[in-house]
Amino acid sequence: MSKPAIVTPDPWLRLQSLTRARVALGRSGVSLPTREVLRFGTAHAQARDAVHQALDVEALQGELHEAGFNTFAVHSQAADRGVYLRRPDWGRRLAPESADALAQQAPGMWPAAPKLAIVVADGLSSLATRSHAQPLLEALVPYFPELYRLPVVVATQARVALGDEIGHILGAEQVVVMIGERPGLSSPDSLGLYLTAQPRPGLTDANRNCISNVRPEGLPYAEAARKLAFLIAGARRLGRSGVDLKDDSDSHALLPDAADPPALEATPPA
Amino acid sequence: MTYTCTLGLRRYAFGDLKNLLAKASPLRSGDMLAGVAAASEEERMAARIALADVPLARFLQEAVVPYEEDEVTRLILDGHDALAFAPVAGLTVGELRDWLLSDAADADSLQALAPGLTPEMVAAVSKLMRNQDLILVAAKCRVVTRFRNTLGLPGRLAVRLQPNHPTDDPKGIAASMLDGLLYGVGDAVIGINPATDSLPAITTLLRLIDEFREQYDVPTQSCVLTHVTNTIRAIDKGAPVDLVFQSIGGTEAVNRSFGVSAALLDEANAAARALGRGSVGNNVMYFETGQGSALSANAHHGADQQTLEARAYGLARRYQPLLVNTVVGFIGPEYLYDGKQIIRAGLEDHFCGKLLGLPMGCDICYTNHAEADQDDMDTLLTLLGVAGINFIIGVPGADDIMLNYQSTSFHDALYLRRVLDRRRAPEFEDWLERMGIADYRGELLPQGDTQPLLALAGRL
Numbered sequence: 001m002s003k004p005a006i007v008t009p010d011p012w013l014r015l016q017s018l019t020r021a022r023v024a025l026g027r028s029g030v031s032l033p034t035r036e037v038l039r040f041g042t043a044h045a046q047a048r049d050a051v052h053q054a055l056d057v058e059a060l061q062g063e064l065h066e067a068g069f070n071t072f073a074v075h076s077q078a079a080d081r082g083v084y085l086r087r088p089d090w091g092r093r094l095a096p097e098s099a100d101a102l103a104q105q106a107p108g109m110w111p112a113a114p115k116l117a118i119v120v121a122d123g124l125s126s127l128a129t130r131s132h133a134q135p136l137l138e139a140l141v142p143y144f145p146e147l148y149r150l151p152v153v154v155a156t157q158a159r160v161a162l163g164d165e166i167g168h169i170l171g172a173e174q175v176v177v178m179i180g181e182r183p184g185l186s187s188p189d190s191l192g193l194y195l196t197a198q199p200r201p202g203l204t205d206a207n208r209n210c211i212s213n214v215r216p217e218g219l220p221y222a223e224a225a226r227k228l229a230f231l232i233a234g235a236r237r238l239g240r241s242g243v244d245l246k247d248d249s250d251s252h253a254l255l256p257d258a259a260d261p262p263a264l265e266a267t268p269p270a
Numbered sequence: 271m272t273y274t275c276t277l278g279l280r281r282y283a284f285g286d287l288k289n290l291l292a293k294a295s296p297l298r299s300g301d302m303l304a305g306v307a308a309a310s311e312e313e314r315m316a317a318r319i320a321l322a323d324v325p326l327a328r329f330l331q332e333a334v335v336p337y338e339e340d341e342v343t344r345l346i347l348d349g350h351d352a353l354a355f356a357p358v359a360g361l362t363v364g365e366l367r368d369w370l371l372s373d374a375a376d377a378d379s380l381q382a383l384a385p386g387l388t389p390e391m392v393a394a395v396s397k398l399m400r401n402q403d404l405i406l407v408a409a410k411c412r413v414v415t416r417f418r419n420t421l422g423l424p425g426r427l428a429v430r431l432q433p434n435h436p437t438d439d440p441k442g443i444a445a446s447m448l449d450g451l452l453y454g455v456g457d458a459v460i461g462i463n464p465a466t467d468s469l470p471a472i473t474t475l476l477r478l479i480d481e482f483r484e485q486y487d488v489p490t491q492s493c494v495l496t497h498v499t500n501t502i503r504a505i506d507k508g509a510p511v512d513l514v515f516q517s518i519g520g521t522e523a524v525n526r527s528f529g530v531s532a533a534l535l536d537e538a539n540a541a542a543r544a545l546g547r548g549s550v551g552n553n554v555m556y557f558e559t560g561q562g563s564a565l566s567a568n569a570h571h572g573a574d575q576q577t578l579e580a581r582a583y584g585l586a587r588r589y590q591p592l593l594v595n596t597v598v599g600f601i602g603p604e605y606l607y608d609g610k611q612i613i614r615a616g617l618e619d620h621f622c623g624k625l626l627g628l629p630m631g632c633d634i635c636y637t638n639h640a641e642a643d644q645d646d647m648d649t650l651l652t653l654l655g656v657a658g659i660n661f662i663i664g665v666p667g668a669d670d671i672m673l674n675y676q677s678t679s680f681h682d683a684l685y686l687r688r689v690l691d692r693r694r695a696p697e698f699e700d701w702l703e704r705m706g707i708a709d710y711r712g713e714l715l716p717q718g719d720t721q722p723l724l725a726l727a728g729r730l
């Protein structure tokens with residue numbers, strides 16, 4: 001025996017095929033049906049967990065080592081997540097012991113004035129960092145074979161601008177920060193990529209270029225790596241990153257090819 | 271001038287009005303981040319006690335942001351209406367609170383008073399008010415604006431239909447738009463936050479909504495929320511622009527960081543008014559604001575974020591806008607940490623805007639790194655409904671898939687209408703009835719094959 005329908009369905013379900021937005025949800029009276037309340041609650045729970053789950057640095061380092069990368073772990077001045085969320089300024093500076101360790105050990109681990117420094121940071125979604133940093137690094141290797149020699153800096157309680165101080169200590173020409181983005185309800189694991197040339201403390205977002213929403217359901221690894229390589233090459237030519245450097249990679253015929261990394265390396269810094 | 275208060279053995283001193291206002295402000299993370307918040311709960315109360323004794327006239331002599339450095343200050347002080355101020359000119363901040371709560375303050379007297387109040391006076395009195403005071407006084411205010419319908423009438427609530435899509439896909443936007451209209455949403459405006467700022471893309475979106483609106487004779491207005499300079503260019507190219515959108519803040523410096531000035535807003539306002547596209551009125555500006563924007567642009571001059579927010583309204587009222595929307599929980603936990611702070615800020619913004627004569631709406635919202643959830647939004651939604659808010663935001667399922675935050679849903683609006691008996695804008699209400707979407711009471715009707723919007727949905 002079938003129960004009478006309690007929920008009023010929306011006879012426009014076909015709109016759901018046109019957008020990821022939560023359309024045609026139906027209603028219980030004027031309210032959301034139980035199944036949607038639970039679906040939404042689950043998505044919010046996942047996004048919250050992504051924000052608050054600490055990045056398992058040891059595990060991530062282990063995975064990166066297994067994949068052939070060296071690592072160096074640092075921490076910002078924000079001691080924990082609560083402080084991190086309230087004090088973005090502290091997430092932009094290295095803890096003194098991290099700054100000291102990096103300065104002392106850098107000469108043995110990095111070449112002087114490396115062309116590129118990579119920072120993998122937890123940001124607002126450790127889930128994104130844990131899931132996507134390693135495959136993205138692997139997708140970048142064809143463009144930058146030297147990545148296997150340069151340590152990847154793994155940073156916790158970190159904001160994008162922490163890369164400025166890290167890059168400055170290393171004397172790097174450019175720094176790329178791969179960082180967990182603020183989780184959306186339908187995207188708890190988006191990784192953002194920020195490129196900054198001549199990194200040093202005090203720069204603003206106007207000095208950076210950003211590639212957003214890196215994840216298999218968003219911008220796939222290979223595509224993200226291609227865009228990033230394009231921006232890195234562009235910033236080298238231009239001598240700076242930021243608003244003057246446009247991401248025309250979609251329409252650019254002279255895009256560096258993954259199979260041809262020397263072309264990129266041969267580009268002299270402007 | 272120094273303001274003081276002695277509590278027991280302890281004497282608290284506040285170096286100037288800016289400092290006093292900041293210390294009197296209810297606790298929030300943004301003021302702590304700026305280093306302007308009270309150091310203790312007792313200091314906060316001492317500041318409020320001192321603030322209550324400050325004569326309102328003092329606010330005309332001591333600027334929070336220097337007159338010489340800031341055009342918003344100049345607009346506020348040069349535009350002050352002494353005649354309108356006269357009824358309260360002899361009062362202190364504390365006495366203003368009592369007067370606002372008294373029966374002498376009704377819709378008419380509050381409307382007459384608005385040009386006599388400065389944003390700083392309004393911010394000051396809000397700091398002495400509990401949430402219920404903010405609600406009670408705001409509920410007495412009446413701010414009615416018009417373009418293709420009438421917004422802000424007593425017993426009415428409008429909703430902005432916000433059909434955003436991460437890639438501006440026309441079909442994706444149309445899908446959310448139809449979903450919203452079939453839920454009776456869209457009288458405040460059909461407003462899209464575009465993913466791109468390219469002029470051809472913006473023009474495409476403007477035409478998409480405008481053609482639909484013309485075809486179905488929808489008594490509402492459209493807006494693509496792009497930078498004001500883009501909108502001016504779109505007007506120059508002949509695109510169908512109803513409203514001019516712009517984010518604004520409470521200092522010249524934050525507005526500079528947004529790439530705007532009063533002169534630029536003047537130009538845009540004049541250009542949109544000259545089009546004469548409104549059928550029942552010509553309020554053409556749509557502003558968005560939010561506490562913390564000045565600090566995030568390092569343009570706060572050491573003032574607290576709530577006072578600066580009220581100053582943004584001081585700029586907004588120059589333009590007699592159709593809509594002013596405080597996007598309260600979007601900015602993040604470093605400015606408003608949790609549900610309590612977001613709720614308080616939403617009530618303050620609505621109160622301050624209404625008292626200054628603005629058609630206030632609120633994007634009742636939060637991000638996933640704030641300590642807030644749907645229950646907090648339900649609370650603020652209900653409180654602002656009781657306070658008589660002009661409009662709220664409607665996003666499918668409360669999930670904005672473009673801006674990645676949670677706002678209010680079409681269902682949320684229906685909830686508020688049901689529990690508070692709030693109706694839609696009258697012209698829009700009539701249209702919904704003509705279309706067979708809602709009945710004469712505003713209740714949604716079952717939909718079937720005869721619904722023209724369903725036929726349209728089938729063709730997308």
